[in-house]
Amino acid sequence: MEAASATPPGAPPSGSNGGGAAGRLDARHLFALEEGTRHLNHGAFGATPLSLSAEQAEWRGRMEANPTRFFMTILPKALRHAAEAVAPFLGTEPERLGFVANATEGVATVLRSLALGPGDQIVVTDHQYNAVRQLLAFMAQATGAEIVTVPLGLPLDPAEAPAAIAAAIGPATRLVIVDHVASGSAVTFPVADIAALCRAQGVPLLIDGAHAPGLLALDIDAIDADYYVGNGHKWLMGPKSCAVLAVSPSAAPVHPLAISHAFGQGFAAEFDKQGTRDMSAALTLPSAIRLHEALGGEDLRAANRALALAAATDTARAMGTGLGATPSAFQSMVTIGLPRPLPATRETFAALSAHLSENHRTEAAFTAIAGTVWLRISAQVYNTFEDYEGLGPAVAEAVAAAAEAAEAAAAKAAGQGAG
Numbered sequence: 001m002e003a004a005s006a007t008p009p010g011a012p013p014s015g016s017n018g019g020g021a022a023g024r025l026d027a028r029h030l031f032a033l034e035e036g037t038r039h040l041n042h043g044a045f046g047a048t049p050l051s052l053s054a055e056q057a058e059w060r061g062r063m064e065a066n067p068t069r070f071f072m073t074i075l076p077k078a079l080r081h082a083a084e085a086v087a088p089f090l091g092t093e094p095e096r097l098g099f100v101a102n103a104t105e106g107v108a109t110v111l112r113s114l115a116l117g118p119g120d121q122i123v124v125t126d127h128q129y130n131a132v133r134q135l136l137a138f139m140a141q142a143t144g145a146e147i148v149t150v151p152l153g154l155p156l157d158p159a160e161a162p163a164a165i166a167a168a169i170g171p172a173t174r175l176v177i178v179d180h181v182a183s184g185s186a187v188t189f190p191v192a193d194i195a196a197l198c199r200a201q202g203v204p205l206l207i208d209g210a211h212a213p214g215l216l217a218l219d220i221d222a223i224d225a226d227y228y229v230g231n232g233h234k235w236l237m238g239p240k241s242c243a244v245l246a247v248s249p250s251a252a253p254v255h256p257l258a259i260s261h262a263f264g265q266g267f268a269a270e271f272d273k274q275g276t277r278d279m280s281a282a283l284t285l286p287s288a289i290r291l292h293e294a295l296g297g298e299d300l301r302a303a304n305r306a307l308a309l310a311a312a313t314d315t316a317r318a319m320g321t322g323l324g325a326t327p328s329a330f331q332s333m334v335t336i337g338l339p340r341p342l343p344a345t346r347e348t349f350a351a352l353s354a355h356l357s358e359n360h361r362t363e364a365a366f367t368a369i370a371g372t373v374w375l376r377i378s379a380q381v382y383n384t385f386e387d388y389e390g391l392g393p394a395v396a397e398a399v400a401a402a403a404e405a406a407e408a409a410a411a412k413a414a415g416q417g418a419g
């Protein structure tokens with residue numbers, strides 16, 4: 001495997017509110033995270049500070065104290081207030097912003113709004129998140145549309161992605177979907193360049209920015225895609241079930257999946273009224289943004305990124321492997337090669353994760369791109385460099401155990417086949 005050059009490992013990053021080791025140790029107490037476990041998988045589900053969970057509980061208290069008043073009077077105003085606070089942080093306008101439960105729902109909402117039919121094509125890459133790939137498989141089955149996957153693989157230089165995507169766009173392309181920061185590879189894609197080429201070809205672009213809010217400086221309007229989806233419960237650390245969908249004024253109109261009383265009253269009104277649902281997570285997003293800024297904002301992101309890269313470089317060196325891409329392609333989440341190839345099966349992922357969790361009390365992610373399995377680590381404000389010490393040998397041990405299990409399963413299957 002080609003080992004991408006990486007910054008040398010070193011001391012934990014310091015010098016900012018989010019980066020200093022003491023600040024980071026203090027930050028652990030802001031969370032409900034169990035002690036004794038190394039939490040190196042923030043990218044998957046986030047982790048919510050106690051203060052935001054408490055605020056969510058307060059919103060729920062108000063909801064149940066007087067449901068009629070809450071849903072009829074308080075919630076509509078509170079949602080717009082939240083949108084006004086969240087939009088500038090994301091680089092867009094409040095009236096373009098709708099709250100959805102998660103990124104998957106955001107993508108589904110856009111897809112449902114397109115009148116797809118037989119012969120239509122949707123262009124995606126092989127870095128696309130598996131759940132969204134399944135959603136597209138369902139849409140293809142239901143409409144007769146075709147999914148065109150651009151093979152990029154990993155290691156990858158993301159600068160090569162725009163040309164590869166452009167080459168896949170044709171007269172039947174109805175939509176391009178690109179991840180801003182891909183889950184499986186952790187690579188950041190040059191989304192503004194991809195948006196420019198899609199505009200030049202007159203093809204709508206949906207950016208799946210599930211990871212982006214709070215992970216990088218985001219300016220949705222400057223990217224100039226038609227549709228942008230981002231999670232609030234990952235790097236912004238909001239409670240689960242809060243995400244945003246931003247739609248450009250020039251894009252084909254989008255309606256929520258659950259159309260309710262506000263149908264026909266405009267984008268914001270329709271998204272604010274999607275049946276009776278618990279919107280308490282979204283209502284905490286203004287506080288989540290304030291907390292992100294109080295923890296350092298840009299400095300926090302830089303410190304997290306430096307920690308993730310230093311830890312990943314150290315881990316790769318211990319395993320004799322390399323990173324999934326050039327370091328500049330990564331934010332606070334990095335992919336690392338494994339010491340030997342493994343079958344990219346559900347069983348392998350379960351065995352690797354269980355080994356790390358049960359034998360080393362470590363939560364990290366294993367992902368697959370184009371059939372190759374990778375380790376993915378994250379760094380958030382509650383992590384210190386010590387969290388990653390010994391990770392390389394622990395993962396190498398998990399890989400050896402998973403390989404042995406896979407070989408035993410293959411031998412058994414071969415024996416059964418022969419018999």
Ligand SMILES: Cc1ncc(COP(=O)(O)O)c(C=O)c1O
Pocket residue numbers: 043044102103104105128129131132179181182183208209210211231
């Ligand atoms: C790129 C990408 N898209 C979509 C999702 C789905 O997010 P959710 O489970 O919050 O819907 C994820 C989750 O990790 C992701 O990484």
